[in-house]
Amino acid sequence: MSSAQIEIQLIASIVAIACAIPGTFLVLRKMAMISDAISHSILPGIVVGFFITQDLNSPLLILLAALTGVITVVLVEYIQKTGLVKEDTAIGLVFPVLFSIGVLMIAKKANDIHLDIDAVLVGELALAPFDRLMISGVDVGPKSLWIIGGILIITIVLLLAFFKELKLSTFDKGLAASLGFSPAIIHYGLMTVSSVTTVGAFDAVGAILVVALMIAPAATAYLLTTDLKKMLWLSIVFGVFSAISGYWLAHLLDASISGSITTMLGLLFLVVYLFAPSKGVIAVMYREKQQRTEVSLLTFLLHLKNHEEERERHVNHLNEHINWQKVRSKTILELALKNNLIVIDEKIVSLTDKGDEFTTQAIDYIITNEDSQIEGMKDDFFLFRG
Amino acid sequence: MLGSFAVLRKQSLLGDAISHAALPGIAIAFLITGAKDSNTLLLGALVSGLIGTFWIRGIITKTHLKSDTALGLILSLFFGFGMLLLTFIQKQPNANQAGLDKYLFGQAATLVESDVWMMAVVTGICLFVLLLFWKEFKILLFDKDYAKTLGFNTKTIDILITSFIVLAIVLGLQTVGVVLMSAMLLAPAAAARQWTNSLATMVFLAAIFGAFSGVFGTAISASQNNLSTGPVIVLVAAVFVFVSFVFSPSRGLLFKQIRFIKNRRDLQLHKTLSFMYDIAITHDDISHPHEIKILNNFQGYTKRTLKKLVEKDYVTLEGSTWSLTNEGFKSALNLYNQLTRNDE
Numbered sequence: 001m002s003s004a005q006i007e008i009q010l011i012a013s014i015v016a017i018a019c020a021i022p023g024t025f026l027v028l029r030k031m032a033m034i035s036d037a038i039s040h041s042i043l044p045g046i047v048v049g050f051f052i053t054q055d056l057n058s059p060l061l062i063l064l065a066a067l068t069g070v071i072t073v074v075l076v077e078y079i080q081k082t083g084l085v086k087e088d089t090a091i092g093l094v095f096p097v098l099f100s101i102g103v104l105m106i107a108k109k110a111n112d113i114h115l116d117i118d119a120v121l122v123g124e125l126a127l128a129p130f131d132r133l134m135i136s137g138v139d140v141g142p143k144s145l146w147i148i149g150g151i152l153i154i155t156i157v158l159l160l161a162f163f164k165e166l167k168l169s170t171f172d173k174g175l176a177a178s179l180g181f182s183p184a185i186i187h188y189g190l191m192t193v194s195s196v197t198t199v200g201a202f203d204a205v206g207a208i209l210v211v212a213l214m215i216a217p218a219a220t221a222y223l224l225t226t227d228l229k230k231m232l233w234l235s236i237v238f239g240v241f242s243a244i245s246g247y248w249l250a251h252l253l254d255a256s257i258s259g260s261i262t263t264m265l266g267l268l269f270l271v272v273y274l275f276a277p278s279k280g281v282i283a284v285m286y287r288e289k290q291q292r293t294e295v296s297l298l299t300f301l302l303h304l305k306n307h308e309e310e311r312e313r314h315v316n317h318l319n320e321h322i323n324w325q326k327v328r329s330k331t332i333l334e335l336a337l338k339n340n341l342i343v344i345d346e347k348i349v350s351l352t353d354k355g356d357e358f359t360t361q362a363i364d365y366i367i368t369n370e371d372s373q374i375e376g377m378k379d380d381f382f383l384f385r386g
Numbered sequence: 387m388l389g390s391f392a393v394l395r396k397q398s399l400l401g402d403a404i405s406h407a408a409l410p411g412i413a414i415a416f417l418i419t420g421a422k423d424s425n426t427l428l429l430g431a432l433v434s435g436l437i438g439t440f441w442i443r444g445i446i447t448k449t450h451l452k453s454d455t456a457l458g459l460i461l462s463l464f465f466g467f468g469m470l471l472l473t474f475i476q477k478q479p480n481a482n483q484a485g486l487d488k489y490l491f492g493q494a495a496t497l498v499e500s501d502v503w504m505m506a507v508v509t510g511i512c513l514f515v516l517l518l519f520w521k522e523f524k525i526l527l528f529d530k531d532y533a534k535t536l537g538f539n540t541k542t543i544d545i546l547i548t549s550f551i552v553l554a555i556v557l558g559l560q561t562v563g564v565v566l567m568s569a570m571l572l573a574p575a576a577a578a579r580q581w582t583n584s585l586a587t588m589v590f591l592a593a594i595f596g597a598f599s600g601v602f603g604t605a606i607s608a609s610q611n612n613l614s615t616g617p618v619i620v621l622v623a624a625v626f627v628f629v630s631f632v633f634s635p636s637r638g639l640l641f642k643q644i645r646f647i648k649n650r651r652d653l654q655l656h657k658t659l660s661f662m663y664d665i666a667i668t669h670d671d672i673s674h675p676h677e678i679k680i681l682n683n684f685q686g687y688t689k690r691t692l693k694k695l696v697e698k699d700y701v702t703l704e705g706s707t708w709s710l711t712n713e714g715f716k717s718a719l720n721l722y723n724q725l726t727r728n729d730e
Contacts, residue, residue, distance in 0.1 A: 027451075032458040036402070082631070082639060088454075089576050092402060096569030097624040100617030107617075212462035219455050256473035262466020269459065273449065281448050 009247050011145050012261060015201045016213050016239030018152040021159055022194045023214030024235050027222060028170050033088065034191070035214045037076065037095035038069040039198050043102030045069070046199070062147070062199045069195025070188065072098060144200075151200040155193055162186070167228055209258040213239055216265040223276045242268055296332050301341060301359045304351050400439065400548075402568035403461040404555045407438030409468025413475060425504065428556055435552040438464050505557055512550055516589075523547060524585055573623035574599065580634035599623035655694055662701065663718035666710045 026032050045068030049061035072094055079090040159166070169176035169186045177183050194214070201210045221234035246261030253260065274281050333349075336342045341355030351359065408431035415430025438460050445456040516523070522543050525533040533543075551571075558567050578591035603619030632640045695701040700714030710718070 027455045030452045030454050032452075032455040036458050036461060079631075089572055092568045092572045093576060093624070093627060096573075096620050100569075100620040100624075103617045104621070209462070209466060211458060212466050215455060215458040216463060219451055219459050222451060222455075223449060250470075253470070253474055255470050259466050259468075259470030259473055262463055263470050266463035266467060269463065273445065279449050281444070284448055 005247075005251075007145065008257070009244050011148065012243035012247055012257070013240045014145070014148050014152055015210075016217070016243040016261075017236050018148055018155055018197050019201060019210060019213035020217045020235040020239040021155050021232065022190060022197055024218040024221070024228075024232050025166060025170055025190055026194065027215060027218040028228075029190075032215045032219075033091055034073060034076070035194055035198065036211045037072055037091045038191075038195050039202065039210050041072040041095040041098035041102075042066070042068050042195065042199055042202070043099050044105060046202075047102050047105045062196065065199040066192060066195040068098065069198060070192055073188070073191045073195075148200045151197055155197065158189070158193060162189070166190070170228075206258045209262055212262045212265050213243075216262075216269055217242070220265075220269045220272045223272050223279045238265070238268055293331065293335065297335055298362055300329075300332050300336065301351065301355060301362070304342065304349060305356065305359045305363075400442070400457065400551065403442060403457045404435045404439055404552050405559060405567035406461040406468075407464035408432070408435040408556050408559060410434050410464055410471055411437075411468075413468050413471035416475060417471065428504075431556040431559065432553060434464065435556055436549065439548055439552055508553060508557055512554065515546070515550065519543065519546065569620045569623060570596070573620070573627050577623075577627045577630040580630040595623070595626050599626055659695065659700060659714065659718045662710055663715065666715065666718075 023032075023035070026035055042065040045065035046061060049064035052064075053060050075094045076087070076090045079094065080087045165176070165181050165186055168179070169181060169183045173183050176186075197214075198210045201213070217235035217238035218231070220238050221231045224234060225231050242264035243261055246264040247257055249255075249264060250257040250260035272280065275283075277283060333342075333344075336355070337344065339354075340352055341358060342349050343352055411430035411432065411434025412427045413430075414434070415427050418430075419426050442453075442456045442460050445451050445459070446453050451459075522533070525536070526543050526547075555567055555571065558570055574592040574595035575588070577595050578588045581591055582588050599619055599622040603622040606622070607618040634641070695714070698714075700711060700717060702709055702711055
């Protein structure tokens with residue numbers, strides 16, 4: 001690994017961490033799309049800043065771009081407050097307009113200078129190490145490393161200082177307000193941090209990757225845990241992991257680094273989405289299937305209890321009567337047998353004492369529909385799963 | 387046109403997500419065919435747009451992630467993947483690859499006649515289906531449960547609408563590009579929403595607004611150098627939205643403000659009148675003249691309200707005194723009756 005490679009991975013990882021922290025809160029506050037809006041609408045801010053400073057890395061540029069980001073948020077909220085359109089429509093209206101203004105400004109004034117839209121949207125991480133920061137003639141490292149590192153430190157300090165407030169206002173706005181924290185200040189603070197991070201990162205990794213790095217790790221982590229601290233840590237880990245693995249994927253394919261980091265994020269999310277222990281698609285489907293079986297079993301037992309005649313309790317008759325497929329009725333029968341709820345005597349099914357008691361309980365529960373009854377039932381249900 | 391449905395269904399940002407999600411489809415279609423035939427590329431875009439949409443659905447229904455997260459996630463992930471493929475293609479020795487990135491920002495000028503025909507045909511089909519399923523769409527839009535109880539297959543209709551939105555977006559990509567597509571979808575519909583409460587009128591108006599912004603935008607961009615078409619169209623559409631927000635008669639900000647001021651004036655007028663009534667009632671003769679100065683104690687009073695009262699013949703002015711007329715007394719009495727009735 002050359003030093004440039006290490007630097008690229010370092011930058012990517014730091015960007016990932018810096019994005020993951022505000023991203024977690026954005027996802028929890030249901031404002032994920034705002035980050036997308038910000039990443040697009042900072043363009044005019046960058047362009048104006050560029051006209052003034054003629055330098056893509058000056059702090060003024062970041063400040064102006066962050067300001068545009070905040071303006072976006074304010075505009076969206078203002079439009080939303082008029083009640084004329086919904087929030088998502090407001091977002092969808094504001095950022096393309098600001099972006100168009102930015103594109104037009106570039107097209108009119110800045111055609112001949114180094115600032116094209118592709119670079120803003122996609123970014124080029126591979127070039128980041130060549131833009132070095134010189135302090136009194138000494139090479140201290142890539143510029144973007146310093147910028148994003150500085151932003152990260154600020155973010156972490158703010159996070160540690162206001163963790164309690166952020167947590168409270170994220171989960172219970174009313175309580176936070178009544179305790180005297182101003183939700184508005186925290187809201188705009190978070191928005192400012194998001195804007196600054198977006199701006200700091202866009203130069204290195206592009207606007208789209210910023211959005212991906214903000215939302216994807218946080219969303220992935222959210223599928224795995226409901227603890228805020230764990231979620232933060234997990235999203236940082238996911239971000240860094242995909243940054244580094246994405247870099248090597250890009251190295252392998254000789255393709256855009258930001259694109260492959262995003263792809264890694266996507267793969268990571270897909271895996272978690274499918275296999276997450278309690279909230280993944282497969283887990284949910286499995287649970288649904290289990291619940292269906294439980295309900296079927298209950299129906300079956302109730303049927304047995306209601307019918308004393310032997311004809312109704314014949315194994316073959318059950319198939320048609322409750323209208324189940326063969327496989328399904330077989331599973332149910334086996335399950336009931338295994339739990340000693342029924343006995344089968346010459347193809348005639350009858351309830352055991354235990355089964356009878358259980359069914360009575362179930363009927364009680366269904367009739368009264370009281371929560372106190374369900375607790376005992378849950379324990380009983382638990383028996384079947386084994 | 388279809389944007390109306392998106393706006394009303396609160397899926398505005400879906401357009402944004404789909405337009406980004408279409409990118410890998412374009413790239414993959416190119417990788418498979420190796421040619422830059424716009425129809426196959428659009429097909430690829432359509433397929434990946436649909437995959438993106440249904441994955442978003444899946445995330446929202448199957449997990450506890452919210453719709454905004456799902457949208458942002460799919461949007462950025464698909465786009466990133468598309469970028470990966472695009473850069474990968476660029477490294478391939480294939481002379482055809484140039485110009486694929488046109489799809490990113492769109493360039494109406496690059497459209498050829500066949501593209502335009504294609505668009506016209508698809509628009510025609512959209513229109514036809516829209517008219518055919520008008521009733522179903524409408525019912526689904528405003529009362530999903532009702533539609534279900536009526537026996538409509540809501541899932542199929544849902545998928546139908548979504549597919550058409552995706553189709554429209556993919557077609558528009560060529561013209562205005564990925565980023566600005568969402569504005570094209572939303573802006574006309576949002577503008578139209580301000581002028582009417584009827585779905586039919588709204589769809590019609592949205593189509594008109596959309597067409598106008600397209601025509602004006604193209605004209606402006608053609609008249610100047612260096613102005614790309616997409617952003618100009620979006621800005622024109624934004625102007626439409628802004629004008630609609632401000633000037634729409636029933637919902638607009640301007641008229642809302644005017645109504646607000648008018649209401650306040652009416653209130654002041656009534657207050658003054660009732661105050662006068664309180665004074666007048668203490669005298670036997672209701673038209674007994676009083677000094678204007680008395681009214682100064684009263685806050686809602688201005689010279690203009692007094693003048694208005696005179697205009698309405700409720701009050702007569704003589705020098706520095708005023709007196710309630712018969713008519714004024716009656717209406718003040720009515721005012722009181724109304725108030726007490728309301729209180730009860």
